[in-house]
Amino acid sequence: MELTTSQSKKKPRVAALVGATAAGKTAVALALAQSLGAEIVNADSLQVYRELDVGTAKPSLEERALTPHHLIDVADPPEPYDAARYCREGRQVLSDLERRRVPPLVVGGTGLYLKALLSGLFAEGEPQAGVRERLRREMGTLGLPALYQRLLHLDPVTATRLHPHDTYRIIRALEVMEATGRPLSQFIAAHRFQDAPYAVLKLGLMLPREELYRKIDARVQLMLAAGWLEEVEALLSRYPPTVKPLQALGYRHLINYLTGRWSFEEALTLLARDTRRYAKRQLTWFSSDPEVRWYNPEQVEEMAAVLAEFFG
Template sequence: MSRKPKIIVLAGSTAVGKTAFAIGLAKALDGEIIGADSMQIYRHMDIGTAKPTRQERAQVPHHLIDIRNPDEPFDASQYVREARRAVGEVIHRRKVPLVVGGTGLYIKALLGGIFRLDTVDGRIRERLRRSLDSEGVDALYERLKGCDPETAGRLQPNDTYRILRALEIFEATGMPITDHQQEHRFQDAPYRSFTLGLRMDRDALYDRINRRVDAMVAEGFPREVRNLLDRGYSEDLKSMQSIGYRHMVDVIRNRSTLEEAVDVMKRDTRRYAKRQMTWFKADPHVLWMAPSQNRAATDVIERFLHSPGADHP
């Protein structure tokens, strides 16, 4: 019988209703929520990340929210260290760890470890940097689509860091990063996990996304972004290039009207939600439910928590 601790994962696309669902689960299971969102880690970025409100966080303990400033680097390996520490603390308190978020890479790394290749030839990195300077990120993204279309399909075309990293690994090893990750999968799996996914009809989700973007603007999202710029955070930061923030920067810099920016933000958020669902649907172990099935979710998770067998009930 495995002695690995059990954790619950709640995944799903943006705007599907994870926050409210997770709070209900945590209350029913006597659990604590551990964030798995690459943007909610940042302080001062609240509205645009749809961060749980102070009132929501007061209902159950939350971890891995507001742990970095917007100009501090943070990647999946750092997330794993922080999340595993938080999981250990929650278990020590005899509570149920509930990992909640839409950043699939963070969840995958937490459950199965993260592929590391630290010995890329510096000459490869320098050559790719020169290509970036001379050709631009669009050309490198097209190159990545040719050698590793699966990774390219998961990345934003302007995600310079990850595009360069994927190309580095391909040029150094002759294999796409996805192949390395598959070979490494679950070599470092410290938990017995149960993953629940939330989903809804696409049209309903897209309507929720559109309404949420409108609500963000009404709540003061442009002012939040202006405050970040006034604090000295550059618009070129990785955090400031994320969906919503880059759109509001364009408004503040007079590169776009608010109406235009909102329309593009809605479109980009819908596309992001589609990529998230593609990622999570690739995992055959996810149990999918609608946001209205909180009671059924609680029942099936309780069976998992009290069962001595395999990962899923």
């Protein structure tokens, strides 16, 4: 298999399986890992958290028993977890797999985590706790929309790629701006990967849009039947709704229902809308990467053959 210039044969080889939410990554990953003797490295920013199981479509204990999984259930919900920590812990996992000569299959839909792991992070300055706390107080007083509008004025490039409800990243972007005097988007634009540490093969799962939307709707119903609402109630009994993972897609929708802000029908309607938008953003992210080879989820044998050749 021909490798790109960033994929020297001397480098450790890593395969990645990416795609939008509900595209079928879990089932395909299990089939591929078993055919290769690979181990799965999670690249979903919510599956790192304990107690968030149903709403994150986390692989079941039975599925995890079939193939070793890494970086699942490694943090409690209130615990800080970001791309930098993921990169650090993920590279430790990849080093261990290389030492044991086990093929790694990185699986997930969080593009930033995948990029951090495989290519590295840009340096945008150390977190400024004092600035962050002040911004959080301002959010409590002015509301998140006001902070988002401020970011839209100061750093429109970053603001337009963030969801207006993404509290953590909005505050982080404003924090970087205040601490450095430079917008976060400038740090990203100036970042140049000197030398990729891995030889990487990226496989992507692609479905026709309407089929993907049907799968998204069906999965929401399956999650609710599996106890998603009860999971959210249990989380709210232990943690405040401002905890970062509870502000994530789906969880914040059910919290708005449970706290009386929305009716159940409103919560489901907005969840369906926002999940489709999220899937579209995921596809936009991964489609912009020319290294991703796209497959239908049913093409498991073709993907397995490509991976077998890649790992040799």
